[in-house]
Structures are given as C-alpha cells and as structure tokens.
Amino acid sequence: MKKKLLSALLSTAMVASLLVGCGGSDNNASDSTADNSAATDSSTTDDSAATDTAADDTATDTASDSAEGGDKFYIYSWNTEVQERLAYVYEVYPEIESRIEYVNVGDSAVYQEKIDQLLQNPDAEDYPDMIAFEAAYIMKYTNSDFTIPVTDCGITDADLAEMYPYTITIATDQRDGSLKGVSWQSCPGSFIYRADLAESLLGVKSPEEMQAKIGSWDDFLATAREIKEKSGDATRILSSNGDVVNTFMSNKTDPWVSSDGVFHMDPSMEEYMDVVKTLEQEDLTQKTTQWSDEWNAGPSTDAVFGYFGCTWFLHWTIKPNCGGEAVGEGTYGSWNMCEGPAPYYWGGTWFGATAGCSDTELAGKIMKTLCCDTEVMTKVSEETLDYVNNKTAMKTLSDAGKGAYDFLGGQDFIAVFSPLAENVDVSWMSAYDQKVNELLDTQVTAYAKGEKDKETAIADFKTAVAEAYPAVTVE
Amino acid sequence: MAKSNGKKRKTVEYGRYGYFFIAPFFIVFAIFQLWPLIYTMGLAFCENYTDTMFNMEVGPTFNGLENFGTIFVSNKGTLFDTYTFRALGNTIIMWMMNFLPQILLALLLAVWFTDTRVKLKAQGAYKILTFMPNIITAATISVLFYKLFDYPNGPLNQILVNSGIWSEPFRFLDTKWSTRGIVSFINFWMWYGNTMIVLTAGVLGISPSLFEAARVDGASSWQIFKSVTLPLLRPIMLFTLVNSAIGGLQMYDIPKLLTTSGYGDPDYTTRTITMYIRELAFTGSRQMGKASAASLVLFVVTLFFSLILFYIMRDKDAIREKKTIKAAQKARKEAK
Numbered sequence: 118m119k120k121k122l123l124s125a126l127l128s129t130a131m132v133a134s135l136l137v138g139c140g141g142s143d144n145n146a147s148d149s150t151a152d153n154s155a156a157t158d159s160s161t162t163d164d165s166a167a168t169d170t171a172a173d174d175t176a177t178d179t180a181s182d183s184a185e186g187g188d189k190f191y192i193y194s195w196n197t198e199v200q201e202r203l204a205y206v207y208e209v210y211p212e213i214e215s216r217i218e219y220v221n222v223g224d225s226a227v228y229q230e231k232i233d234q235l236l237q238n239p240d241a242e243d244y245p246d247m248i249a250f251e252a253a254y255i256m257k258y259t260n261s262d263f264t265i266p267v268t269d270c271g272i273t274d275a276d277l278a279e280m281y282p283y284t285i286t287i288a289t290d291q292r293d294g295s296l297k298g299v300s301w302q303s304c305p306g307s308f309i310y311r312a313d314l315a316e317s318l319l320g321v322k323s324p325e326e327m328q329a330k331i332g333s334w335d336d337f338l339a340t341a342r343e344i345k346e347k348s349g350d351a352t353r354i355l356s357s358n359g360d361v362v363n364t365f366m367s368n369k370t371d372p373w374v375s376s377d378g379v380f381h382m383d384p385s386m387e388e389y390m391d392v393v394k395t396l397e398q399e400d401l402t403q404k405t406t407q408w409s410d411e412w413n414a415g416p417s418t419d420a421v422f423g424y425f426g427c428t429w430f431l432h433w434t435i436k437p438n439c440g441g442e443a444v445g446e447g448t449y450g451s452w453n454m455c456e457g458p459a460p461y462y463w464g465g466t467w468f469g470a471t472a473g474c475s476d477t478e479l480a481g482k483i484m485k486t487l488c489c490d491t492e493v494m495t496k497v498s499e500e501t502l503d504y505v506n507n508k509t510a511m512k513t514l515s516d517a518g519k520g521a522y523d524f525l526g527g528q529d530f531i532a533v534f535s536p537l538a539e540n541v542d543v544s545w546m547s548a549y550d551q552k553v554n555e556l557l558d559t560q561v562t563a564y565a566k567g568e569k570d571k572e573t574a575i576a577d578f579k580t581a582v583a584e585a586y587p588a589v590t591v592e
Numbered sequence: 593m594a595k596s597n598g599k600k601r602k603t604v605e606y607g608r609y610g611y612f613f614i615a616p617f618f619i620v621f622a623i624f625q626l627w628p629l630i631y632t633m634g635l636a637f638c639e640n641y642t643d644t645m646f647n648m649e650v651g652p653t654f655n656g657l658e659n660f661g662t663i664f665v666s667n668k669g670t671l672f673d674t675y676t677f678r679a680l681g682n683t684i685i686m687w688m689m690n691f692l693p694q695i696l697l698a699l700l701l702a703v704w705f706t707d708t709r710v711k712l713k714a715q716g717a718y719k720i721l722t723f724m725p726n727i728i729t730a731a732t733i734s735v736l737f738y739k740l741f742d743y744p745n746g747p748l749n750q751i752l753v754n755s756g757i758w759s760e761p762f763r764f765l766d767t768k769w770s771t772r773g774i775v776s777f778i779n780f781w782m783w784y785g786n787t788m789i790v791l792t793a794g795v796l797g798i799s800p801s802l803f804e805a806a807r808v809d810g811a812s813s814w815q816i817f818k819s820v821t822l823p824l825l826r827p828i829m830l831f832t833l834v835n836s837a838i839g840g841l842q843m844y845d846i847p848k849l850l851t852t853s854g855y856g857d858p859d860y861t862t863r864t865i866t867m868y869i870r871e872l873a874f875t876g877s878r879q880m881g882k883a884s885a886a887s888l889v890l891f892v893v894t895l896f897f898s899l900i901l902f903y904i905m906r907d908k909d910a911i912r913e914k915k916t917i918k919a920a921q922k923a924r925k926e927a928k
Contacts, residue, residue, distance in 0.1 A: 261647030563859045585876035588643045
C-alpha cells in the first residue's frame with residue numbers, strides 16, 4: 118500500500134515538474150534574445166517555481182507572480198543606440214528607469230522577424246509596448262493596426278512643429294493620415310571625402326569645387342577614373358560597389374509598389390545598374406562588401422577616397438574607423454563633405470507605440486521628451502553629435518558655432534546637412550523597400566559581374582518580387 | 593494482512609506505471625512534433641500570407657492545390673523552373689558533392705582502423721582529430737571559412753597572389769561553383785569523422801573469425817572487403833546513407849551563414865530548400881501556405897530518396913530465401 122502511494126506521488130511530482138519545465142523553457146526561449154540580466158531573472162524565477170511544485174502545490178501562485186512582470190514596459194530595438202538616447206529621458210523622469218525593459222534584438226536583419234512574432238501575441242509578457250523602426254520598413258508597421266497614433270499617447274500637433282517634414286510623412290498611416298511614429302533624428306546624406314587626397318589627386322581645394330566634380334553620375338564616374346589613374350591604382354573613389362545604392366533609392370520618382378498594389382520599376386534603376394556595372398567592370402572601387410572588415414578599414418588608409426554617408430554614418434562609422442581620435446592621428450581631420458550627385462537620406466530610427474501598449478502615458482512621455490523637447494534635443498545633439506529632428510535645436514547649435522567639426526577639418530556639418538534635411542523627399546518610400554532592395558541587389562551584382570544581360574537581370578528581379586509578394590501585381 | 597492482500601489480488605499490475613514513465617515523451621511529441629506536422633499539411637492547402645501593404649494576415653483559407661501549382665510551374669508556364677526546384681536542385685548537388693567523397697573516405701578509414709593485420713598506431717588520436725570539426729558549431733566554422741576565403745585580402749587570396757600563382761585575388765564566395773564547393777567541403781570535413789566512427793563500430797560488430805577464415809582461404813584485402821565486410825556492413829551502411837540523405841537534404845546552417853547576404857549568394861545558387869522555406873515563411877510576405885507546401889515537397893523528396901536507398905540496400909539473399917520457403921510451403925499445400 119505504502120509503495121503504491123509513494124509511486125503515485127512520485128509520478129505526479131514528475132508530471133507536474135515536467136509541465137512546469139515546459140512553461141519554463143518556453144519563457145526562456147522567448148526571452149533568450151533579451152539582454153542578459155533579463156534572461157537570468159526569468160531563469161531564476163523558473164527555478165524557484167520548479168522547486169515550489171516539488172515541495173507543495175503552490176505552483177499556480179508562483180506562476181502568477183512571474184506573470185506580474187507585465188508591469189514592465191518593453192521597448193524593442195536592434196542595437197544600443199535607442200538605449201543610449203533613453204538615458205536623456207531618465208534624466209527628466211528618473212522614476213521610469215526601473216520599469217523600462219530595453220530589449221536589444223541585436224541584429225537588424227532578424228529584427229522584423231522577431232517583432233512580427235511578438236506582435237502576434239498581445240497577451241505575452243514580453244509583448245512590446247514600444248518598438249523602434251528603421252526607415253526601410255517603418256511603413257510596414259505604421260500602415261497597420263499593430264501601432265497606434267501618437268496622439269493617443271498625448272502628442273499634439275504643436276509638439277511636431279519643430280520636426281523635419283519628411284520624418285512625419287514617413288511615419289504617417291497612409292490609410293487615415295494619422296501619425297504613428299516619431300523620430301529624434303534626421304538623416305540627410307552627403308558624400309564624405311578625403312580633402313587631402315582631393316587636393317593631391319584632383320587639385321580640389323574646397324567642398325564647392327568637389328561638388329562640381331561629382332555633381333552628376335557621369336561626372337562622378339569621370340572623377341572615379343581620374344582618381345584611379347592619378348593615384349596609380351592606389352586609391353579608389355569608393356570602397357564597395359554597393360555604396361551608391363542609397364543615393365539611387367532616394368531618387369526614385371515612384372515607390373516600388375503603388376498604393377493599388379502594382380509593382381513599378383523606376384527607370385532610374387536601370388541607370389543604377391549601369392553605374393554599378395561601370396564601377397565593377399572598370400575596377401573603380403575596392404570591390405569590398407558593405408560593412409565587411411575590409412570596408413570598415415577603408416577610412417584609415419589612403420585606399421578609399423570617400424563614402425556616401427549621412428549624419429550617423431559620419432559620427433559612428435567613418436570617425437571610429439579613421440584610425441585616430443584627434444587631429445593628426447590617422448585620417449582624423451582630413452575629411453570634408455559635399456552634397457554628391459543627388460540629395461538623399463539614409464536610415465534613421467523612429468519610435469512607435471503598439472496596439473497593446475500597456476501604458477500609453479509612459480510611451481508619450483518618452484516620445485515627447487526625446488523627440489519634441491527642444492531643450493533635451495539640443496543637449497542630445499550637442500553631447501552625442503546626433504543630428505536631431507528639431508529645427509530650432511539645430512539652428513541654435515549652428516548659430517553657436519557648434520557645427521564646426523574638427524573631424525571635418527573645421528567644416529560646419531550642420532550647415533551642410535540642414536538644407537538637405539529640409540528638402541528630403543520621401544514620396545518614393547513603401548513598406549516593401551528593404552526586401553525589394555535586397556532582391557534587386559542580387560540581380561545587380563550578377564549583372565555588374567557580366568553574368569547576365571540587363572533584360573535577364575530585370576526579368577529575374579521581377580520574378581523574385583512576384584515570388585516574395587503574392588499580393589503584388591508584377592506587370 | 594499481507595497474506596489476505598495477496599489472496600485478493602491475483603497479479604500485481606506494475607504495467608500501468610510504465611505508462612506514466614513513457615507519457616512525457618508522447619506528450620512532448622504530440623505537442624511539438626505531431627501537431628505541427630498535421631498543421632503544416634493543412635496549411636499547405638491554404639492561402640496564408642501577410643499583405644505587406646497594410647501588414648494584414650490573409651487566410652488561412654482553403655485554396656486547394658494553388659500553392660503546389662506555384663511551386664511546380666513557373667510564371668512562364670515551365671514545369672520545375674521555379675525557385676523551389678532550383679533550391680532543391682542546389683541542395684541535391686551540394687549534398688552529392690559532399691556525400692560521395694565522405695562515405696568513401698569514411699569507409700576506407702573504417703576498414704583501415706579495424707584491420708587486424710595493419711594495426712595502425714595512435715588510432716585514438718587520429719579518431720579525435722577527424723571527429724573534431726564535428727564538435728565545433730557550424731556557425732563558428734562558417735565564420736572561419738568566410739574569413740579564410742575573404743575577398744580581396746583573405747588569407748587564401750593573399751597566399752595565392754603573393755606567391756604568384758594567381759595574378760589577382762579570386763572571389764571565392766561570389767562564384768557559383770567555388771561557393772558550392774566550399775559549402776560541400778565544409779559539410780564533408782565536418783561529417784566524415786562522424787560517419788567513420790559509425791562505420792568502424794559496424795565493422796567491429798562483424799565476427800573477427802570471418803576475416804580470419806577468409807584470410808586463411810587466401811583472400812586478398814580487396815576480396816575480403818568486397819565479399820565479407822561490405823555485405824555484413826549493410827544494415828549500418830543503410831543507416832548511414834538514410835541518415836545522410838535526411839541530413840543532407842535539410843542542409844541549412846553552413847550555406848546560410850557562409851554567404852554574405854544569407855540568401856544563397858551568388859544569385860541564389862547556394863540557396864538550399866530549407867533556406868528557401870524559411871525565407872518564404874518569415875521574410876517578405878511571410879507566405880506560410882506556400883512554405884508549408886514546399887516543406888511537403890521536401891518531405892516527399894526525402895521519402896523518395898530514402899525508399900530508393902532501402903531498395904538498393906535490401907538483403908537480396910534473405911528475400912530469395914523467403915521466396916524459396918514460401919514456394920516450398922505452397923508446393924506442400926498443393927501436394928496435400
């Protein structure tokens with residue numbers, strides 16, 4: 118009799134602990150990409166839950182305890198940038214810091230997949246309250262019911278007055294015109310080049326002269342040939358063929374997919390294909406891959422003449438890779454900027470509150486402080502050099518002479534970017550941009566290497582788009 | 593007390609406790625394998641994707657064989673000229689390229705290591721060395737090879753250019769056949785040690801007296817291999833082959849991590865079927881329906897290859913024996 122009781126008890130305990138185990142592993146899996154401390158937290162809770170069940174039957178209580186983490190406010194992003202900016206919000210509202218759970222998904226390539234899955238589960242503990250978007254796919258979320266208008270978070274039209282118009286256009290739901298996201302930065306692009314190499318190779322002494330040499334794509338290619346020839350193959354105008362992509366994408370006249378779901382390939386894309394082919398065939402770039410080690414090493418050597426870069430690119434890509442931290446070290450101080458063959462913008466991070474946001478007031482606080490408060494934004498820009506999405510702030514800084522940048526040999530970067538930021542046109546954007554650009558890139562590479570003729574490459578590109586988007590009409 | 597108890601119960605049923613102990617497996621299996629399997633089969637016949645325009649899920653609604661239609665027939669109406677079958681073709685090519693040399697080398701090494709006449713020294717050390725690549729994760733190995741074959745200044749390009757063998761660096765990971773070759777080589781290199789260990793165990797399972805008897809009869813090493821080792825190794829060989837076919841057709845990690853974009857550069861020529869299924873299901877329009885249909889195609893292809901292997905490796909002697917016995921029984925019946 119005793120034996121039977123004991124074995125019944127044992128097997129019940131085993132099954133019970135198994136069930137707890139299941140729930141636990143589930144939690145861990147969904148938390149695994151969260152930052153380390155969060156992962157440790159949840160696993161400790163699971164452990165104690167398992168011990169409790171083995172001891173007595175309080176398992177349900179413990180489970181509800183761990184679910185109470187819903188009080189936390191989850192913000193998702195793909196790198197540490199947003200986290201660093203949140204520090205400025207904590208300065209204003211120190212009490213919210215403990216509530217905010219910042220999840221850095223880590224890789225912008227898997228970010229959308231991760232977010233898409235999380236948004237399917239409004240009841241999950243780690244359901245995002247706020248998410249960050251990148252320009253390449255923001256429309257996928259702002260044009261959906263997964264995000265709520267910022268007016269619901271307490272943002273008024275007056276708060277938006279200082280923003281650059283394009284940052285508002287991008288984040289507006291095209292169905293009803295409501296604004297779904299706000300950004301604290303503006304990312305107009307320019308061509309950033311080595312002033313010393315420009316002088317020795319091309320005899321160019323000022324950004325204006327440089328602009329005249331690369332004002333159009335024909336001029337750009339001619340200058341590229343000149344640089345290659347005069348440097349005796351030591352210097353190339355760009356590091357990778359792909360560096361020109363953002364400039365072309367920003368200058369499409371129509372979006373990839375029109376609002377009635379018809380795919381449209383802009384004629385300028387053929388020019389893009391030809392430019393890349395010329396760069397490849399005439400050996401005008403270093404032929405590296407964007408973001409590879411080789412490509413990152415470019416700014417510290419004389420092998421690369423320039424990069425197409427925007428505000429963040431200047432501070433966080435070229436500068437850390439220039440091989441020095443003060444004038445005279447590496448190539449620090451020997452750079453200049455000019456507009457390049459065409460105005461464009463690149464990237465940028467927006468914030469949006471989700472449909473199931475647990476605390477819209479808090480979301481509003483964060484948005485208002487970081488993206489609308491001129492004082493805070495001036496401070497952000499001054500301390501981090503971020504080009505903030507606030508006209509007054511940038512003007513104040515520029516007037517105060519804060520734009521003169523020693524990295525650019527004293528050139529005022531705000532003065533270069535400001536007119537560009539005002540005039541960014543985003544009518545060509547669509548929710549499809551990131552994926553379609555990837556698909557195009559594959560075909561452009563094949564075409565540039567001479568493996569395909571243009572007709573085949575375009576036909577294959579269209580097939581790939583049709584394959585990826587069954588709801589889109591492709592010719 | 594004990595006595596009367598014993599009289600009441602005729603048998604002690606411990607059997608039912610056994611069910612508790614095997615229950616965990618079946619519960620987990622049903623939740624995480626059986627149900628997804630059935631659900632996938634259902635989804636394969638449904639229209640289910642997310643419309644990117646307004647990020648809205650479409651379906652799942654039953655649409656018959658439409659998913660299979662787009663998988664088998666291209667938009668120009670050509671049969672099999674689709675991304676699905678190209679991905680499947682890539683997978684089979686890269687699998688064959690790593691599988692054939694792998695099984696041959698593993699077999700050779702297994703025979704050498706177990707040969708009582710050769711008696712190789714330091715076998716343990718060599719076995720560890722061959723098994724090593726299998727212990728390292730695929731991700732690490734991919735990164736290692738990615739760096740090794742980097743363009744233009746990867747170590748291999750530097751060696752080849754500096755030693756004057758090639759005049760200029762070569763784009764290993766941007767050229768169709770070299771990329772496929774590298775993927776196949778990594779898989780070969782990672783798995784031949786594993787296959788070798790399995791085959792060694794198989795050879796060791798054969799009674800040594802058979803080898804001795806053959807040797808006494810004057811058989812050469814090749815004859816022993818052909819007529820003693822191989823036939824008796826058949827069950828293990830079948831296991832290895834089927835295992836490799838299933839693993840090879842599901843090849844994912846190496847080609848996914850080795851190429852720059854992760855989509856099977858260049859021009860999708862190293863995109864395997866599992867990479868393609870994942871791309872369908874989780875990028876672009878997240879086409880769950882079509883991805884499920886493609887998974888079913890992969891399932892059928894795997895089944896097809898496995899059945900072929902089972903057929904080739906069948907025990908012909910045993911079948912013949914069975915037939916003779918049956919024929920004899922039939923003859924006896926008829927005689928009665």
